[in-house]
Amino acid sequence: MDRVKGKIIVITGAASGLGLADSRVLAREGAQVVMTDIDPDAGQTHANEIGAHFITQDVSEEASWRHVMNEVESRFERLDGLVNNAGIAPIANIEDTTTDVWRRVMGIHLDATFWGCKSAIALMKKSGGGSIVNMSSTAALIGLSPYLAYSAAKGGIRAMTKSIAIHCRSEGLGIRCNSVHPGSISTPMVHKALKSLMGTDLMAEEDPEKTRVALGIGEPEDVANMVLYLLSDESKHVTGAEMVIDNGDTVI
Numbered sequence: 001m002d003r004v005k006g007k008i009i010v011i012t013g014a015a016s017g018l019g020l021a022d023s024r025v026l027a028r029e030g031a032q033v034v035m036t037d038i039d040p041d042a043g044q045t046h047a048n049e050i051g052a053h054f055i056t057q058d059v060s061e062e063a064s065w066r067h068v069m070n071e072v073e074s075r076f077e078r079l080d081g082l083v084n085n086a087g088i089a090p091i092a093n094i095e096d097t098t099t100d101v102w103r104r105v106m107g108i109h110l111d112a113t114f115w116g117c118k119s120a121i122a123l124m125k126k127s128g129g130g131s132i133v134n135m136s137s138t139a140a141l142i143g144l145s146p147y148l149a150y151s152a153a154k155g156g157i158r159a160m161t162k163s164i165a166i167h168c169r170s171e172g173l174g175i176r177c178n179s180v181h182p183g184s185i186s187t188p189m190v191h192k193a194l195k196s197l198m199g200t201d202l203m204a205e206e207d208p209e210k211t212r213v214a215l216g217i218g219e220p221e222d223v224a225n226m227v228l229y230l231l232s233d234e235s236k237h238v239t240g241a242e243m244v245i246d247n248g249d250t251v252i
């Protein structure tokens, strides 16, 4: 209990899946959570249920970051944590990927993580430090052929995270920056992919829990517990690290 007590933490893409699980776990552990998402209905509903503050945000718009950080500063006076989590995962290999899909994926993952980190650091500096968690993927480590743009963007996030971590350390900013690399985790994004790539509808299975385990798919809390650790002071000596949560899939 209280592992992030009193910390002000912004989570993007918080209306669903991993961002929602992060929000619940962090709020339970004492944080004041600020949830943002492009979906205001689901976002506001879940924020009310969690006791979090909600801001509508399209992370791929630079101006949205000024809006979010201004609101956080005026309402809470500081920022202690940011989880750059919002994402999309269109299924398209190198031959199928259009320039529009490429740019959309880069906007939501790479541009947004850049603007998120830049604006968070400016605010965190004022109160002496903080912790940033960038949601990458095992796609950054192995490259997935049906996810060309996604793999490229997640690889960029991995390298950007390390660059930011070392800058913050050498400047003595007291700000840590780490990336998280989940394998397949049971969220709407993965359910959609399973249907399209394998013809499997996890939620329509007689025993979805048994099928989830049989397919080697993790639970959102498996990732949320790592995010909690990285945002807490327990990880004060951890920066520039890539935390893989895939039950060993990328090792074998």
Ligand SMILES: NC(=O)c1ccc[n+]([C@@H]2O[C@H](COP(=O)([O-])OP(=O)(O)OC[C@H]3O[C@@H](n4cnc5c(N)ncnc54)[C@H](O)[C@@H]3O)[C@@H](O)[C@H]2O)c1
Binding pocket: 012, 013, 014, 015, 016, 017, 018, 019, 036, 037, 038, 039, 057, 058, 059, 060, 085, 086, 087, 088, 089, 108, 135, 136, 137, 138, 181, 182, 183, 184, 185, 186, 187, 188, 189, 190
């Ligand atoms: N689920 C997995 O297996 C898995 C594995 C590796 C990485 N990830 C990453 O975790 C993150 C969350 O994925 P998820 O599985 O929870 O997906 P999800 O589809 O359940 O949730 C994604 C959330 O992001 C929001 N979003 C989409 N575009 C947005 C935008 N432009 N601005 C703001 N919000 C936006 C959506 O509305 C949604 O609430 C993503 O970055 C994803 O790439 C997921």
